[in-house]
Amino acid sequence: MSPLNIRAEDAVQELLEFNKKLGDGLKTLADITEIDIGVTPKEAVYKEDNLVLYRYTPIVDHPNPIPLLVVYALVNRPYMLDLQANRSTIRGLLEAGQDVYLIDWGYPDEADRYLTLEDYIQGYLHRCVKTVCKRHGIQKINILGVCQGGTFSLCYSALYPQKVKNLITMVTPIDFHTSDNLLSHWIKKMDVDLMVNTLGNIPGELLNWTFLSLKPFRLTGQKYLDMLDSLHTVDAAKNFLRMEKWIFDSPDQAGEAFRQFIKLFFQQNALKQNRLILGEKRVDLHNITMPILNIYATEDHIVPPAASVVLNKLIKSTDYQELAFKAGHIGIYVSGRIQKEMPATIGKWLDTRS
Structure with a gap:
């Protein structure tokens, strides 16, 4: 018996249906003129080099008096958190009564080749925190760190x-x-010195294809076959194109900071070992005694759950809570179901501790 039992008439019918979807999809794409992203109103309140600190316009009369600073990763653009109005973590936080700021690291250029992790964490991030504190006349703020931005925030x-x-x-x-x-x-055995010494800044496109290669069939093949099912309406097509724009909008990485991050974190695992030194200061996780909410995705292939939940064993906080969602690394931001729950939960958690 043949291992493949395909009837010719069924194959022809499937091909005709595929061609119809393709034709309809092309018509839909022709009707799209612009893809809107970063839809929530905001204003720039501080700028330094390529960095911009934004404050989002509050939408409740009396937001939390302790503002929330969002620290995103360097390797992607932060508008993932505000991709579209009905699936926006930022808008959800505003609706939950938070006063939200966000650091946009910008696009590093050749002048940023020698920026270090100290420049990012003890320089840019520290000055952004002080700016927010000064604007509100307070000494402490709330911080939300996302992916690598969460590592920086820790x-x-x-x-x-x-x-x-x-x-x-x-x-x-x-x-x-x-x-x-x-x-x-x-990455453990990668010669990062050779890479940085040769390239200087690390091309964002190189990192992007590295991430896609973690699931090559799903992220570079199957996705585009499934795409035809997302092109039946203009709104559905825009949703798909917003994601594509974000995925391929990857900033270059400042060479020295990239070198440090690979060596100290990926290769030496220095943060988990509690022996990380930045500049002349030791990053002692035992100093973390403030309340912590640790959110992770159970199907994350980039940051597996085990890589996150170990945090509870490394800090001295007596107010530690975990929040898990059944999603992947990106799905946690674009799932309509999660966006209805996660920002509201964050808001309640912060309100009871402010």
Whole structure:
């Protein structure tokens, strides 16, 4: 018996249906003129080099008196948190009564080649925190760190615990040597010195294709076959194109900071080992005593859950809580179901501690 039992008439019918979907999809794409992203109103309140600190316009009469600073990763653009109005973490936080600020790291250029992690964490991030504090006449703020931005936020909170009232980490890697971390296995033996010395700044496109290679069939093949089912209306097509725009909008990475991050975190696992030194200061996780909400995705292939939940064993906070969602690394931001729950939960958690 043949292992493939395909009737010719069924194959022809499937091909005709595929061609019809393709034709209809092309007509839909022709009707799209612009893809809107970052839809929530905001204003720039501080600028330094390529960095811009934004404050989003509050939408409740009396927002939380302790503002929330969102610290995103360097490797992607932060508008993932505000991709569209009905699936916006930022808008959800505003609706939950939070006064939200966000750091946009911008696009590093050749002048940023020698920026270090100290420049980012003890320089840019620290000055943004002080700016927010000064604007509100307070000494401490709330911080929400996302992915690599969560790792930065942990480092900052350990170095400057007096500046952080509450800390939220979201899909944040702490243990970079978990057995299920494919990205870490790849990077452990990478000659990062050769890469940085040769390229200077690391091209964002190179990193982007590295992430896509973690699931090559799903993210570079199957996705585009499934795309035809997303092109039946203009709104559905825009949703797909917004994601595509974000995925391929990857800033270059400042060479020295990239070198440090690979060596200290991926190769030495220094944060988890509690032996990380930035500049002349030790990043002692035992200094983290403020309340912590640790949010992770159970199906995350970039930051596996085990890489995040280890945090509870490394800090001294007596107010630690975890919040898990059944989603992947990106799905946690674009799932309509999660966006109805997660920002509201964050808002309630902060309100009871402010």
